[in-house]
Ligand code: FES
């Protein structure tokens with residue numbers, strides 16, 4: 040057992056873990072951050088995706104000993120200020136999730152994409168998201184939600200975070216979604 | 218920094234779990250779905266009699282601030298019932314959807330059926346949900362009528378208000394404490410809204426759990442954490458049914474984080490507790506890591522010896538024979554085959570076993586507490602299950618306890634697809650907890666999940682058909698080669714005389730042969746339908762081609778005249794609806810349009826789960842047999858749509874899941890061992906291959922029913938037929954990768 044000081048969602052967190060323990064299990068079993076999911080344990084499904092210094096990584100194959108002082112952002116740290124991340128808003132607006140299990144990983148991959156490429160086309164989206172499997176088959180809405188979040192990110196630059204209330208789409212106004 | 222939002226939401230969730238049945242107030246977020254703060258209104262104690270009936274107060278609660286709590290009794294696995302069923306209640310009540318929030322109910326008989334599967338929830342619960350809503354509405358109206366001393370006929374509800382003809386109105390919240398005291402309306406006196414007055418049913422509503430899902434706060438089974446909990450893994454013989462002779466337990470116990478490791482004898486039941494090794498540790502990783510280092514000597518004398526290669530060999534030896542069991546035999550099939558002027562075609566179709574691959578692997582958390590001072594033992598269980606009511610009795614039976622000693626909590630499910638009906642992962646977690654006298658969260662590795670599934674059964678069908686001089690289908694002979702286990706056909710391996718097109722034809726014969734297997738099989742998204750549709754709808758296309766006729770016209774002719782085969786029974790084919798969806802899908806897809814070389818349209822129809830669905834796939838095939846599925850056009854008749862957004866999502870998801878399955882998925886076994894284990898050898902469809910999907914609903918007067926499954930079966934034959942249209946090559950073996958195709 041070794042001690043590690045990790046930077047998780049902007050906070051410094053002390054954990055005791057075996058050096059080989061993947062970051063996924065440190066987050067889930069040691070820190071109680073269960074938003075990153077276990078799907079395959081082999082880096083093949085993307086359910087465990089978090090950001091390491093802004094890059095999307097599969098936390099199931101990243102040893103805790105190799106994290107060092109890199110900044111880890113998990114889904115729990117994606118929203119900042121008082122508002123959701125534009126992708127979280129778009130995911131709700133487009134009613135993307137079915138079972139929802141893969142979606143935190145999908146959103147983290149999409150967030151890394153938008154951070155590097157604020158206006159991705161379908162091919163950019165496909166390339167960035169191909170590592171994230173969804174058994175429920177929500178890919179079509181994932182594409183649509185990324186496009187609409189990209190638009191919102193563009194237009195809301197410099198805007199203060201929106202209040203939580205605006206994140207819900209009332210039944211009456213929600214158009215038929217793709 | 219963690220955000221305020223995160224902490225607030227998390228706090229609300231914790232309070233929800235502490236006080237699930239308590240009275241909880243939604244604050245800040247409209248539209249329902251989760252709880253930010255718990256406040257007990259002054260009349261909380263009276264809530265038990267809110268509507269005076271056990272049934273009613275089970276589903277609807279109202280607070281003086283106008284918050285309407287609706288319980289969802291059926292588990293949500295992605296099919297969306299946690300949103301759609303409460304929509305029905307809210308509609309009849311005259312509620313504003315923004316005032317509604319939804320809580321998952323506990324397990325109990327008072328909730329009616331709680332299992333989820335068979336695309337059955339909407340069909341089975343629609344009426345009950347309407348009654349709950351209508352009953353609540355009548356009590357609110359009664360309260361308003363009494364207050365104003367005016368006849369109740371002069372009141373109606375809308376937008377969470379009770380409104381008098383004169384325009385005077387009360388909010389539901391204002392009436393809450395009076396409504397409680399109203400007598401329970403007689404069930405027979407309840408009336409229901411006309412469909413044209415619906416304001417919630419038929420609209421698009423975003424799922425009630427979407428906020429917690431997108432923020433990582435949704436609690437799936439695998440996220441369960443209870444005080445003092447340890448982590449568990451369970452290792453069973455890779456050949457299903459083997460038992461433990463010895464294992465390197467001393468070595469395992471010395472591994473980091475491992476607290477204990479032991480042999481479990483089990484009771485030999487695949488659906489309960491098979492022999493295996495239990496490993497307990499202080500993290501999931503500790504037990505997964507230890508599992509990889511396990512060395513076990515298995516006794517495989519009673520284990521499965523199944524071999525897919527042998528099954529294939531046996532079946533191909535049967536393809537020119539008829540099955541021993543006669544399923545249907547009518548008209549003069551052989552005479553038509555013998556007729557010189559008729560043309561005959563034969564096709565032998567093969568489909569593999571496939572795994573469920575729920576994104577959330579099987580898991581369960583259990584706390585076995587030994588009874589003190591003469592008390593009986595008790596067990597608390599947290600589980601993602603499709604069958605909540607089965608959990609308690611199964612575990613009670615295993616440990617010789619009364620059912621009232623078992624408390625079951627249902628979590629959100631990371632996928633179901635028929636996999637989460639069985640209770641072996643429940644029994645395993647209970648056994649682990651009993652051994653270590655602490656709560657244990659058992660998580661299966663993905664490898665466990667793939668190797669110890671209840672598989673979608675594989676199988677074979679040999680077909681022969683005859684076309685007469687006029688190009689009409691005049692004989693159909695279908696030999697179904699299915700699988701049985703312990704003398705009974707497994708799920709998805711039944712061949713019914715009602716299978717389309719047998720009832721529609723004059724000269725038709727259906728026979729079956731059952732091969733014995735030991736591999737467990739179970740329901741998998743549209744059982745039976747997901748393979749029958751592929752075979753039948755592909756072969757009808759073969760016949761149309763043989764006849765030199767347009768596939769659409771030929772298929773409509775096979776459907777025959779418009780009739781409901783078993784009138785009044787929504788589970789029986791209605792050829793009128795079949796013709797309508799097929800015609801609509803073809804029209805919307807531009808059937809008959811000119812396409813470049815290497816590109817084709819493929820059509821298929823299938824009736825299952827009370828749903829009539831037709832699909833047209835537009836597919837290109839390049840010279841390396843790489844497919845592009847450009848677009849799938851779907852026409853659906855499941856009657857009225859409850860949540861349009863959810864319904865679209867189910868259809869699109871079914872198309873993508875169907876494509877994923879047909880392209881590369883195959884479970885094979887040799888010497889009883891499943892040969893696949895994870896995504897490297899069990900390929901799945903990724904986002905770049907996702908087609909456009911264009912869905913058209915015919916909202917007929919069919920009673921509303923579910924859409925979790927029936928969109929999937931027509932996809933494989935539609936794509937297969939499109940490949941034929943594009944290339945002239947007939948696909949008769951699934952997955953497509955077997956014949957060299959890729960996406
Ligand atoms: S769990 Fe990490 S990629 Fe699948």
Ligand code: FES
Pocket residue numbers: 136137138139140141142172173174175176177295576631632
């Ligand atoms: S929403 Fe269920 S796996 Fe993606």
